Amino acid sequence: MLELNLRTIDTADAIAAPILKNFKDQYGMVPNFFAALGIDGCSLTGYLDFVKSIETQGQLNERQRELISLAVANYNGCHYCVSGHTFSAKRAGLSLEECAQAQLGKAADPYEQALLNLVEQLLEKQGHLDEQNKLDAYNAGITEQQVIQIAAWTVLNTFSNWVNNIVQTKIDFPKVPLAQR
Numbered sequence: 001m002l003e004l005n006l007r008t009i010d011t012a013d014a015i016a017a018p019i020l021k022n023f024k025d026q027y028g029m030v031p032n033f034f035a036a037l038g039i040d041g042c043s044l045t046g047y048l049d050f051v052k053s054i055e056t057q058g059q060l061n062e063r064q065r066e067l068i069s070l071a072v073a074n075y076n077g078c079h080y081c082v083s084g085h086t087f088s089a090k091r092a093g094l095s096l097e098e099c100a101q102a103q104l105g106k107a108a109d110p111y112e113q114a115l116l117n118l119v120e121q122l123l124e125k126q127g128h129l130d131e132q133n134k135l136d137a138y139n140a141g142i143t144e145q146q147v148i149q150i151a152a153w154t155v156l157n158t159f160s161n162w163v164n165n166i167v168q169t170k171i172d173f174p175k176v177p178l179a180q181r
Helices: 016-027 032-037 041-057 062-075 079-091 096-103 110-124 131-139 144-167
Strands: none
Touching: 016 032, 016 041, 032 041, 032 079, 032 144, 041 062, 041 144, 062 079, 062 096, 062 110, 062 144, 079 096, 079 144, 110 131, 110 144, 131 144
16 A cells, blocks of 8 residues: 655655645744644645645634534544644634534534535535535625635635545644534
8 A cells, every 4th residue: 555655855846845844943843743744845835835825914803713624524534634623723712612513514603603504505515516505605704705715615624624635644732522413
């Protein structure tokens, strides 16, 4: 069976190596996800640039992005990402219960619930939203621009989930179980 090996600063390609070094310098280690994505420097660079664009210029706040990340990770069966995003969501102010509920596509706040409903529809319908899905989102206050950003964040997270599922990345955060739907 083909095994995909995590990259280190020494084994990464010329594009990924300096990025992995930055992670090591910044955090004292290279998180395993980035070592996995470092298998291909072009993919690592593209991912980081896309994330930075949404985080710095987008309309979704950190809490909303983490809710989406948790729902998508659980939907895609990515144990690594559920654990990692529970860790980062707690740092963003979400409770452990809110994180567990987000994995199930649930939120107490009506706007956040509408956001998670849209994410679930995007995933289940592979982006083929019907008029009612769009109307529900708009009636909840989600703008056209936010619909596209929610789709973008859903895709980014699906990509990271798939990388971790393909590589079977070892979890380097406190482990959190996948929620059963």
